[in-house]
Amino acid sequence: MHEKLRAHIEKIVHLTDEEYVFVSSHFTERHYKKREFLIQKDENVKYAYFVLSGLLMLGYNDEAGKHHIASFAMEDWWETDFLAYHTQTKATLSLQCLEPTHVLCLSLENYQRLCAGLQKMEHFFLAKANSGHIASQQRILSFLTSNATERYDQLLRRYPALLQRVPKTLIASYLGVSRETLSRLSS
């Protein structure tokens, strides 16, 4: 199916050709246009998405109508509203394309089948979940300990490509600062 998915998984576990046929049979493929939604608030969350190309934004609208950004996801990243996906509840977040985006879709049922059917895949997803958990903890610490300048510098250091591709207003929202503050930082 997609050598990108195989290469991504094989950073963690080696798969035989036969195993990869089994793995890839659990995914479906979709193309989305710029600005299209993969997940909308209050809808069911059917899939976790593996990004083959493009750029996604996971966002949240608060009661005052203000838009906040939980995360961005580009090539080789997994994204969904994980709470709604794993607990099969309605989405509280939205997932939208910032660029034309090509994804592989994995339903929760197929995720569970993959884990049960091939321990290597359970091991792979455990490694990804641990990395995700660690990255989230680092971001929590950055909210507690860093000011806007430091958070911007961290983002620049970790994901230089992202800053080229994402409008400044959205970067400001991700960092939890105003557009004006960000302009001062990035000028």
Added chain:
Amino acid sequence: MHEKLRAHIEKIVHLTDEEYVFVSSHFTERHYKKREFLIQKDENVKYAYFVLSGLLMLGYNDEAGKHHIASFAMEDWWETDFLAYHTQTKATLSLQCLEPTHVLCLSLENYQRLCAGLQKMEHFFLAKANSGHIASQQRILSFLTSNATERYDQLLRRYPALLQRVPKTLIASYLGVSRETLSRLSS
């Protein structure tokens, strides 16, 4: 060994007596006094800890010497500096007892052996890692979208017991607000 650990694991996967003997053989047991450190900054992180009783605080000292709190952990919770544990690097966080605390210790080597030796345990740890990832994402959203009052109310709703056991100064640090702000909120 400890029925609490077994009961905790069996919320997710059922174990036979024989399997539980295998599982519990991977843990060692330790008692810590109030204020003792399980992890200190810049030291190696040998273990992830399962809390049988007591209360732990995972903290971070910034360059100005200010102490920030990443999380609390009480009975039935797992805690460690996950980045340092999984990547076998030096601790950036510290883990300290707020009460006399009784823990089970799991080395990374034994974590990996447990996962490889019994797929049920890999499945268990995947479920825990997914929950941890989800909880972290919810906390990130709370930093972006909620003010101090709302964050305090969320904490009160989710972990009422915690507020009885943790000094107000530490709750303030966890919420990222001043002690004075917290006094207004909780009075």
